[in-house]
Amino acid sequence: MIQSIAPVLSVQNISLAYGEKLALDNVSFSVHSGECRILLGPNGAGKSSLFSLITRLYDTRQGSIDIAGLNLKRHSSKALGRLGVVFQQPTLDMDLSVERNLFYHADLHGLGRKQAKDRIQEELERQAMFERRHEKVRQLNGGHRRRVEIARALLHKPDLLLLDEPTVGLDMPSRKAIVEYVHQLTADHKIAVLWATHLVDEIFETDQLIVLHKGTIRFQGSVPQLLDTTATSSVASAFQHLTKEVR
Amino acid sequence: MNLLHYLRALRGIATRELLRFVHQRERFISALVRPLVWLFIFAAGFRSTLGLSPIPPYETYILYEEYITPGLIGMIQLFNGMQSSLSMVYDREMGNMRTLLISPLPRWFLLVAKLLAGTLVSILQAYAFLLVAWVYDVRTPLEGYLDLLPALLLSGLMLGALGLLLSSFIEQLENFAGVMNFVIFPMFFMSTALYPLWKLQESSDLLHTLAEYNPFSQAVELIRFALYGQFNIYACVYTLSSLILFLSAAVIGYNPSKGMMQKKGGKQ
Structure with missing residues (x-):
């Protein structure tokens, strides 16, 4: 093609x-x-x-x-x-909540609070993880952690x-x-x-x-x-x- | 990219650092216990053996506890700087550091933001220590506690920058023990934290010279004078110059095309 x-x-x-x-x-x-x-x-x-x-x-x-x-x-x-990246090694903060990890990423990409909140909800809902946003990453299994990492990589709508x-x-x-x-x-x-x-x-x-x-x-x-x-x-x-x- | 983006990134990095600190209670307790052991036990033991004549900023004879308090604040910041550097080496090995380094902001800014966040933590630790010291009756003039803040910021940044620089060289966590032995202990003991320069000169001219040019000594003196509401311009300029030197070297060390990051390639 x-x-x-x-x-x-x-x-x-x-x-x-x-x-x-x-x-x-x-x-x-x-x-x-x-x-x-x-x-x-x-x-x-x-x-x-x-x-x-x-x-x-x-x-x-x-x-x-x-x-x-x-x-x-x-x-x-x-x-x-x-660019959005999911690294081979886990790169989430284990002792912070899912939401806090995503807010950190949103801040690094310059998203405002409201926009960050909306995007976090959107991406986590797409992966059926929104209900677990307050849980510490340590409490999630490997598959769910990966989902959070993918949500994080997509938060700022990369190309x-x-x-x-x-x-x-x-x-x-x-x-x-x-x-x-x-x-x-x-x-x-x-x-x-x-x-x-x-x-x-x-x-x-x-x-x-x-x-x-x-x-x-x-x-x-x-x-x-x-x-x-x-x-x-x-x-x-x-x-x-x-x-x-x-x- | 605008100023708001920079500020948001700074907020994110500082919040993360503070939350990590809050979650790691052991780190806070050990950061506090270490200088308190020196204050309650070491200083009490040496009180009678070390006679200190009045030297600026002190106007009268003082107890040894009072003398080493600024040194112990410096110790808190020195250990915190090294702790941050340790966590950066850990983050780099574990991968967390990558999320920071691939952010769409200049790398120097990301490192400075990380440095500021770490310094903020060290300032909180220093004031917590001063509170306990106050209860123990080691007190300075009230305005000294306020004058101390800018001094703590500068000394914390300088010692943090040193940690940052070291973290750009250290490839593995295992190598960190060497840093403790070859950086932290010599810097601490070869300084004015525990004894004034003239005392060192009585024992050895070489030690005296080394201590005089040790940036940690100047950071301690900056803190000491600030605690008594005085400004030590020489210590301030020396500490600021050391900060610029360490930070510039660290930024080069973390530059993907110039520094150690390039040499570390492939060791993932």
């Missing part, structure tokens, strides 16, 4: 090295509005490094990243304002949602609920999603894929294209085929 409008996320020729070790090698891709792009890669592929660059936790001289048309280096604050292996450690029903919810977001709200995972069962037929292995992109395209290119019958076999290497 040819995308005529500007991408929400554009990553161009990004390379990153830790000392001698090359973590990302000339990585380029883009994510458009309403698209769920799955960044598929085994552990150590470079997914987290890539996320650290897109969130500007780290920086690199090679290549450029634009979010909603804003260059991350030149307009970092504005660009980060268009791009980054999810770094958000379902790791969750039980099957929680995983399924999160995967479906995020896919629904792309359809209903035209949000662009970049979802890093190594679990192939989280991929929908309609998703766009990037297979990252050892810092390089091994494949980019749709699920049917992946199966065609690798001459395999399932995403799991294709993934295995693309990432198998003599260790």
Whole structure:
């Protein structure tokens, strides 16, 4: 499919090295509005490094990243304002209530009290968590904590949602609920999603894929294209085929 | 992005820091007990062995408890600064720090806001300590309690900035014990917190020089003079300069393209 409008996320020729070790090698891709792009890669592929660059936790001289048309280096604050992130590690304050955690995020994004209250209600209701807003995060199970983190990432209505292996450690029903919810977001709200995972069962037929292995992109395209290119019958076999290497 | 956004972010960071402090009662109690042990036990024990002649800002002979009170306030702020830095290393390891650092505000502002919030907590701790000291009959002129506030703000910011700087270098929580041994204890003992400079000079010229140039000494002197309604301009300028130095280095340390954050890449 040819995308005529500007991408929400554009990553161009990004390379990153830790000392001698090359973590990302000339990585380029883009994510458009309403698209769920799955960044598929085994552990150590470079997914987290890539996320650290897109969130500007780290920086690199090679290549450029634009979010909603804003260059991350030149307009970092504005660009980060268009971004919502769910990190792999839990990042909620365990001893504070759900609502207090969300107010903290709303303050960091400059939302006024009334607007923050409305948005918190809206996002928590969408995930059936509003009734639990006064509970401490510590009292919630892993799946519910993740829901709160997704609600938090969406509070300021970002154009791009980054999810770094958000379902790791969750039980099957929680995983399924999160995967479906995020896919629904792309359809209903035209949000662009970049979802890093190594679990192939989280991929929908309609998703766009990037297979990252050892810092390089091994494949980019749709699920049917992946199966065609690798001459395999399932995403799991294709993934295995693309990432198998003599260790 | 406007001024309101900055203020809201500051409110969010300060509220979070205060709530965390309130929820961690043990932290508050230990922050209070530590200087009180020094005041009630250490100072009482040394009262008779340490003779102190009147030196500014004191106009008469004073009890040792009175002498070390400003030093113990400094100790509260020193420990609080290190505690904040410890929590930043913890937050970075655990991930909470990321939510702060990816906020759509300049990183220097986020760090300053975090610093201000931590200083606010240390000021509350200092006044709680002074209240207990007052009950114990260690008192200063009433106006001193008010004059102390700006001094506490400056000294708290300076010691917090030092903690911030250290947190940008410390990669893991385990390394923090080293900071205790190599930063907190030397800074505290090599200062005017427990003994005046002239006493140190009697023992060693080197120690005297080190204590004189120790920023913690100047923070303690700033507090000491403020407690007696006086302004020590040298201590103020020295503390302010140290604050600027530590904070600038910390901002560089947290800069994704220049500082330690870059070197920490990959260690997630």
